[in-house]
Amino acid sequence: MLTPPASPSLPEVHRTEIDGVPVFWTDQPGRLSASLLFGVGLAHETFLETGITHLVEHLAMRRVRTTRYENNAATEVLHTSFDVTSGPENVVEHLRRVCVSLANLDTGPLRLERGVLLAEERGSEGPAVTAWLPSALWFGNRAFGLAGNVQLAAVHAGPDQVREWGARWFHRGNAALVLSGPPPAGLRLPLPGGPPRQPVAAQPFDLPTPAHTSIPNGVVGCALVDWTAETACAAGILIHRLTDRLRHLEGLVYDIALDHQVVDPDRAVLGFGTDVPDKHAGRVVEAIRAELAELGRGGPTEEELSADRAGLAEEIGSREFALYRAFDAAMSELTGWPSAAGHQSRVLAGLDPAAVAAAARDLAARLVLCAPERSVPRDLPELPGSPLPAPPGREVKRALVGATTPRNYRLVVGDDGLSTYFGPGSSPAAVVRFDDLAGVGIEHTDGQLPILHLFGRHGGAITVRPGDWRGGRALVRDLRARIDPAVCFETPEAMRMFEQS
Numbered sequence: 001m002l003t004p005p006a007s008p009s010l011p012e013v014h015r016t017e018i019d020g021v022p023v024f025w026t027d028q029p030g031r032l033s034a035s036l037l038f039g040v041g042l043a044h045e046t047f048l049e050t051g052i053t054h055l056v057e058h059l060a061m062r063r064v065r066t067t068r069y070e071n072n073a074a075t076e077v078l079h080t081s082f083d084v085t086s087g088p089e090n091v092v093e094h095l096r097r098v099c100v101s102l103a104n105l106d107t108g109p110l111r112l113e114r115g116v117l118l119a120e121e122r123g124s125e126g127p128a129v130t131a132w133l134p135s136a137l138w139f140g141n142r143a144f145g146l147a148g149n150v151q152l153a154a155v156h157a158g159p160d161q162v163r164e165w166g167a168r169w170f171h172r173g174n175a176a177l178v179l180s181g182p183p184p185a186g187l188r189l190p191l192p193g194g195p196p197r198q199p200v201a202a203q204p205f206d207l208p209t210p211a212h213t214s215i216p217n218g219v220v221g222c223a224l225v226d227w228t229a230e231t232a233c234a235a236g237i238l239i240h241r242l243t244d245r246l247r248h249l250e251g252l253v254y255d256i257a258l259d260h261q262v263v264d265p266d267r268a269v270l271g272f273g274t275d276v277p278d279k280h281a282g283r284v285v286e287a288i289r290a291e292l293a294e295l296g297r298g299g300p301t302e303e304e305l306s307a308d309r310a311g312l313a314e315e316i317g318s319r320e321f322a323l324y325r326a327f328d329a330a331m332s333e334l335t336g337w338p339s340a341a342g343h344q345s346r347v348l349a350g351l352d353p354a355a356v357a358a359a360a361r362d363l364a365a366r367l368v369l370c371a372p373e374r375s376v377p378r379d380l381p382e383l384p385g386s387p388l389p390a391p392p393g394r395e396v397k398r399a400l401v402g403a404t405t406p407r408n409y410r411l412v413v414g415d416d417g418l419s420t421y422f423g424p425g426s427s428p429a430a431v432v433r434f435d436d437l438a439g440v441g442i443e444h445t446d447g448q449l450p451i452l453h454l455f456g457r458h459g460g461a462i463t464v465r466p467g468d469w470r471g472g473r474a475l476v477r478d479l480r481a482r483i484d485p486a487v488c489f490e491t492p493e494a495m496r497m498f499e500q501s
Contacts, residue, residue, distance in 0.1 A: 007348040008313050010341055011322040013329045014182075019189040020172040024329045025179035026322040033085040033180040033323065036095055036189070039334030040169035041078045043143045043200045047438035047455060048489065049165070051117060051151025053080055056105065056166045058113045063101040064094060077147060077261060078200070079331060080170075088184035095177075099190045102170045107159035117154040121494065130271035131259040133215075134222035137368060138269055140387070140459030141438040143202035144261055150494045152439065167192070174198070176330035180323055197334055204263060205458070211383040212369045212376040219284040220273030220370040223363055227260070227268035229343040230359040233351055234295060235260070237304050238360070239272060241291045250287075252280045265337045270363070273370070281375035289377065292364045299357030305350070312347050386431035388458050391416035397470040405468045413475065418454065418462050432456040440483050441491035449476045453495055454483075 016023045040053050054075040061073045061082070069086035071094060084094040126132070132148035139145030153162075171194030204224055225231050239258045246253045253274040262268045276284050300308075315321045325341070332339040368383055369376065376382075393414025398405060405411075410421040417433035432454045441453035452464045464479060466472035 007350075008316050010316065010344055010348075011325050013326050015329070016183060018177070018183060018187055019191070020193070021175045021177055021189045021191065022330070022333050023177045023179060023183055024326040024333075025182060026326050027182065028180040028319050028322050030180070030319070031085050032088050032091045032184065034083070034091050034095060035178040035327065035330075036082040036098055037176045037178065037327075037330050037334060038080045038170050039078070039174045039176075039197050039331075040080055041076045042146050043077050043202075044169070044198070045146060045153075047141045047146065047149065047457070048152055048487065049157070050146050050149045050153060052153035052157050052162065052165050053169070054117060054151060055110075055113060055153050055157060055162055056080075056102075056170065057082075058116060059105055059107060059109065059162070060098065060101045060166075060170075062109055062113070063106065064097040066094075069094075077144060078335065092184055092187050096188055096190065099188075102166060103190065103192050105163055105166045105170075107162050110157075110159055110162060114154045114157075117151055118492070121151055121154070128257055128259065129215075129218065129220055130257045130273050131261070133220055133370065134224070134259075134269035134271040135261055135263075136459060137213075137222055137383075138204040138207065138224050138263075139202055140205070140457055141455050141461075142457050143200050144263055144269065145459065147261075150492055152489055152492065155492045156489050168194075169198075174334065176333050178323070178326045178330050180319070180326075197336060199336060200263075204267070204269070205387040207368070207383065207387065208381065209366045209368055209383075210364065210380050212371070212378075212380045213383040214373045214376060215370045217278065217281075217372060218273055218275045219281050219288070219375070220271060221288055222368045222370060223270045223366040224263075225268060225270050225359075225363055225366055226266055227262055228359065229346040230351055230355045231270075231363065232260075232343065233300070233305070233308050233347065234356050234360040234363060235270060235272065236308060237300050237356070238288075238292055238295055238363075240304070241295070242272075242287060245287055245291065246274070246284060250283070252276060252283060262337065278372045278375070281371045285369055285371050285375055285377055288369065289364075292360060292367070296357055296361035296364055299353040299360075302353075305353060305356070309347055309350065312344060382427055384427060385429045386419075386456070386458055386460050388431045388433060388436065388456070388460070390419035390428040390431050391433060393417075393419070396472075396475065399468055399470055399472065403468045404465065411462075411464070411469065417456075418464075419460075420462055430460040430462050431458070432460040432462050433458075434482055437483065437487050440488045441495050442488050443491040443496050449473050451491075452476060452479055453491060454479075 071084040073082045082098045135144040172191040173194035258272045260268045260270045328339045391414040393412045396411045408423045412419045419428040419431045436456045438455045438457040443451040454462045466476045
C-alpha cells in the first residue's frame, strides 16, 4: 500500500523587534522587499473622515518618493503600507526617511495633495460592487461600509485635523514591518511612541436573511458568514461550478467575481457576482440558488476538494506566498485577529466534505441576493431598505413641474427624520434619522437654496432638491435648521447632481 504524500508545510515566518516595532520576515532570495505597516485604514475612519488616512500617506510620501528604486505606498481597508524594494542600504535609508516624515508630517502641501487625491479618485473605477456592496449592507456609512464612499477628507480636512490623525495612528505602537529577508544591518525605525492597536469600533447590523434586494444591474450575492476554512472552500467551489455552468455551458457571463472582507476575529462579509444583461439576470439568480443548494445537499466531490488543496500547495513554494505569510502574521499582530495560517493548515491536511456541505447550507441561509427588480426571487423576503424603522411623518407632494425624481418616488418627512419609498409599498427604500446623521452634503446651485444630500450612519442616503417637491424651498430651510452644522460639508464633484434648485 502506497503511503500518501506528506502535506507541504507553510513557510516559516521569523519575528524580532526593532525600536519597539515588531518585525516579521522570511528568508527569500533576491532584492530585499520591505513593507512598513500601520494598523489604520478606511475602516477606522468616520464618514466625514473618509480619505484622511490616504491624505496622511500622500503627505508623508512627498518627502521620500524617488525614481531611483522601487517604492510606493497604499491605504487599504484595515492598514496603510509604505513599500520599498531595493538593495539593503536603500531599504534602510528609505524606511528611516518614511519614519521621519511621519513623525514630522509636513501639511504645507495639503492643498496640492487634496487635488491629487481627487484626481486619483476621478481616474479610478473604485472597488468592484462585490467588494463594497456586502460591507455597505452590513455596516452602512460606517467602518467597512465606507469602501465605496467619496474621499470627503480631500474636500474639507484642515492641517490640524490631518496632523492629529497622523499622530493618533502612525506610531510604533500601531506599526509592524514585513521583510523578505533578515533585517539588514543599521535598520532603524525612529517612530514616535503611542498606544497599542485600536480595533475597529463597529458591529455589523443584524439583518434578516435569506432575503433579496434590488440593484440597477448585474447579480450579486452577499453574506455575513463565519469565516472558516470550510466556508472559504465552499465559496470557491460554488464559483467554479457557476463559472462552468454560466460561462462554459450557457454562455451568459465572462466570469464570476468573488471577494471577502474579514470584519472581526471570526466573521467576514462575502460577495460574489457578475455583470450580466437584465434579460439574463433571472437565469443567473436561478443558477446561484440551484448550485448552492446542490453543494449543501451533496457536498463537494473528491476532485473538488483535491483541487482546492492542490491550488494552495502549488502556491506555497512561491516568493509571493512567503511574503504573504509574513504580511499575514504582521496583520494578525496589528488587529489582534487570528492569522490565516490555521485555515491554510486545515486545507493542506484535508477538509471534511460534510463540513464543507454544512458551510454551503449556512451560506445559503445567510445570503442576500441582489438583482434588477424584475429578476429578484419573489419567494425570498425583501431586505428592508434600512436597519432602522421609518420615522412617522407626512408625505410630501411631488412638484407638478420640474421634478427630477421618478413618478413613483415618495418622500416622507417627520420630526425624527426622513424616509423614501418606491411605489405604494410600506417598505422604505431609505431611512435617515436626524439623530443618526453621518454627514450632510450641501450642493450650492445657481438657485436660491442648495440641494441637500443626507447620509445616515446606518446606511440611508436621501437627496432633497427643492425643485422636486411642492413647498420644497420651505422644506430645505426647515431641514437645514434641524441639522448640526458640524456634520455638513461642501458636496464634492462626485456627489453633485449639477441641477438648479
